[in-house]
Amino acid sequence: MLGRAVDSPLVRGGLTIGAGIIAGNVIGFFRVALTAYLLGTHSLADSLAVALGPLDTFNSVIINSMVFAFVPLLAKQEGAARTALFLALHRRFSILFAIATASILAFAPWLIRVLAPGLDPAYFPAAVTNLRIISLSTLAAGMVSVHSALLYTDRRFAPTAFYQASLNLGTVAGALALAPVMGVHGFALGYTLGAWVQSGVVWWAARSRLELRGVPASTVGWRDLLAKPLSIAIFTGGLAANITFTRAWGTHYGPGAAAALDYCMRGVGVPLALLVSPMSNALLPEIARLRSQFRLPEAFRLIDRTIALAALAAVGGCGAALALREPAIRLLFERGSFTPESTRMVAAVFLGLGPSMIGWSLMELTSRSLFSLGRARLPMMVAFLPLAVNVAVTLWLGAPGPQFIGLGASLGLLAGFVVLFGLARAGRRKWLARMDGGAGVG
DSSP states (O other): OOHHHHHHHHHHHHHHHHHHHHHHEEEEEEHHHHHHHTTSSSHHHHHHHHHHHHHHHHHHHHHHHHHHHHHHHTTOOOOHHHHHHHHHHHHHHHHHHHHHHHHHHHHHHHHHHHHHHTTTTGGGGHHHHHHHHHHHHHHHHHHHHHHHHHHHTHHHHHHEEEEEEEHHHHHHHHHHHHHHHHHTTHHHHHHHHHHHHHHHHHHHHTTTTOOOOTTTOOOOOHHHHHHHHHHHHHHHHHHHHHHHHHHHHHGGOOTTHHHHHHHHHHHHHHHHHOOOOOOHHOOOOOOHHHTTTTTTHHHHHHHOOOOOOOOHHHHHHHHHHHHHHHHHHHHHHOOOTHHHHHHHHHHHHHHHHHHHHHHHHHHHHHHHHHHHHTTOHHHHHHHHHHHHHEEEEEEHHHOOGGGGHHHHHHHHHHHHHHHHHHHHHHHHHHHHHHHHOOOOOO
């Protein structure tokens, strides 16, 4: 039985993706530790954080949206028709990604003024240069997303699973090899090179099995290609804007605040990935199966149990992280340029940002469940509620201390989950009535 399970493409794919997540997070820890050692919480670290953080998030939104949207679309095609659709996706979205990259390059100074309004003016040029270097990774991320969609459709997970590991390894290599010559820009160039290395890997893997002779022209229009990734991008972009605003506002708290927030994001992001990815990978196929069999009550009970389990895990993990934050930060990072003062600042920022893992994980699981049920409108409606709450709370509090930097983000994500889950619960009776009436769920 164990041998048959290991031979299953889905099991092997899950194990490969899991290995990629673990590798990415392990190397990501070394990336953050090295950044802390070399840059600490100096304004120079801020100049990297305000450029790398937003673009790393933007690239992730691109990849997640494209893969989630186009795997089902490609799966409906076979043979030459699938190849034609893939080539159309590659050709059309390459243009969009190239335009996005060129726009960031051209408008980098204005973008930094928005992304880091409180940054020390002496480090403004460094931040602009970092943003321009890292912007080249956006074109690479776009290429990764299109080719990954094809590879996922063919159940070939290995070439795509280590994207985050490649970024982190590239950043570490850039810091060690290039920072002595280029300074902080070595981190940015290393990140970008890591993105292009991964782009080359998935390009070779996807193209190696393509038969390009006799491929017909794809008849799929722009509207069909943009509709689904746009809906997913709206949701993920709304969540990303919540943290982006928090990082931008954090620059008003003085030197090192933006860098401290990014160090804290490692403490939030790792538990989030370990909690959301395994649960969603197990939950979503089962929801899709129950939906196809018109067994919605069972799907709803499964969602409720999963959300309850995730809530217990998130609350417990958050409580432990908050209680142990200062000794853990001291043990992991306090060396080199990361001083005891840096430890106190990062611990203070984590006090406000740490609870975001609760609302964030629950909102992610709820929204993914709704996407699987064919109810994309609800996540889209609530996508920017965390940002709105964050802005309101942050402007009301002002800037009393670094422990309040992430409070608005945490409260916004919790409010977003409560509203999204409430709306989903309220809509269940209507969805069941439609199913009983023969309309189904779609």
